[in-house]
């Protein structure tokens with residue numbers, strides 16, 4: 334019921350006038366067949382009886398012609414109105430969906446496959462479902478009006494006829510509703526397969542994967558996997574189509590038997606003179622129309638039912654509770670003045686996953702730099718996610734000047750943080766836009782930020798300077814592709830654009846750079862970082878050595894901490910790693 338209300342609410346809100354037009358057109362269209370049948374009866378009986386004169390037949394014949402014109406024109410009006418309804422509802426539904434998605438403060442819903450499937454279904458349903466449901470409901474009402482008119486007509490010709498034809502259609506209705514549920518379950522089953530299939534399809538056509546696929550010769554293997562998923566999807570659909578045909582076959586045969594019996598009775602009655610020729614015409618139209626109408630009602634009910642079941646996913650997303658608890662009113666996140674502390678932080682992505690952080694305690698001092706180093710998978714990027722409050726710690730807390738960050742509005746907290754993530758985004762937009770996205774109201778300082786990141790010269794020399802598209806994906810002639818290191822500098826400029834962030838997070842900011850560029854960028858970072866509180870994650874220990882504090886994370890626990898010299902003297906894990914890297918350079 335909630336889904337019905339939501340769909341109607343959307344349609345009414347988005348397109349009240351087209352919706353009213355569709356309902357009116359449907360009601361008129363519904364009345365046309367029964368009107369035509371009775372007018373035909375009138376014409377036939379007048380022709381067969383005493384009133385053969387042209388004037389007597391002219392009026393019902395003219396009305397019959399008008400009904401024919403109406404029947405020809407109305408479907409086109411309906412199609413226009415439905416098109417408009419679809420566009421407006423699609424726009425509103427999409428807008429509401431992404432407005433809701435934007436309110437998800439954390440990352441859990443984007444990193445959980447089940448939630449991603451739901452989001453994908455919601456995207457599909459938001460566009461199509463409301464229109465399909467409205468269309469099915471209107472078609473259902475239209476069929477119901479037509480059927481009611483013809484059942485009344487049958488009743489006049491012989492009450493048992495009306496009852497028999499109605500009862501004959503009930504099994505079809507029940508079968509359709511059962512099938513609707515089965516189809517919606519089948520869609521749930523095929524959605525993850527479709528998501529994986531489109532992942533393979535994307536890989537096979539993507540410029541990023543093209544090199545590896547060709548070099549490793551994995552194209553055939555990926556294509557085979559894609560084919561396997563599509564075959565599984567097809568098998569499910571085939572099974573469902575067979576089931577549909579089997580479930581609909583018997584009820585259709587019952588209805589056809591009843592129709593045939595009724596017709597035989599009608600012909601006999603006309604031969605006996607109990608029914609007129611006109612009555613027989615009405616009977617023939619009525620049997621076909623009632624059966625067609627009832628099948629239409631069953632099909633429309635099934636379509637509406639199936640789409641309403643799918644629409645539940647749209648509602649799940651648009652009415653989902655907040656993924657992270659946000660205090661209301663939240664405490665204002667003040668400018669950092671003492672530092673950020675992780676106090677006995679434990680974290681795992683879900684109860685099914687292992688612990689990633691196991692009792693981490695550390696402090697990023699105000700105005701100082703903390704370098705976080707450690708093996709792959711040690712939990713460094715996860716710790717960054719907790720600092721930005723993309724997740725809450727499973728146990729323990731992250732304190733901002735002594736206040737648990739759960740007490741702040743996440744958006745306000747994030748306005749105080751600048752970051753370059755390891756997996757930064759390459760936006761298919763212009764160079765200026767790629768940087769301006771760091772802080773849209775600071776777009777005037779794009780060149781300054783690019784200069785600080787050492788990429789101004791590169792961007793200014795592009796065919797359209799900062800207005801050059803950094804992609805050739807849209808077929809623009811002067812779109813360009815930057816190198817990995819140039820992109821990294823653009824991402825850095827995006828972070829530098831942010832006005833004086835209280836915390837600067839740099840997760841592998843120079844991993845794609847050549848040694849000279851790395852040195853330059855580190856100089857830029859050092860200049861930019863000066864006096865700022867920052868967290869630097871790097872596998873290149875040469876860039877970590879100047880940090881005020883170095884923390885070595887190993888298997889989710891702090892294995893060592895101290896200054897560079899102190900850790901070298903301690904001759905532990907850090908010293909071992911540093912010496913190995915240094916030896917690699919002087920060998």
Ligand SMILES: Nc1ncnc2c1ncn2[C@@H]1O[C@H](COP(=O)(O)OP(=O)(O)OP(=O)(O)O)[C@@H](O)[C@H]1O
Pocket residue numbers: 444682686689707708709710711712713714715716755
């Ligand atoms: N969204 C996720 N869901 C489940 N597990 C995850 C998720 N993200 C990371 N992990 C797991 O958490 C652990 C720590 O990952 P994390 O990315 O924090 O390591 P890292 O120290 O940054 O590694 P690297 O140096 O390779 O970047 C890994 O075992 C990883 O598989």
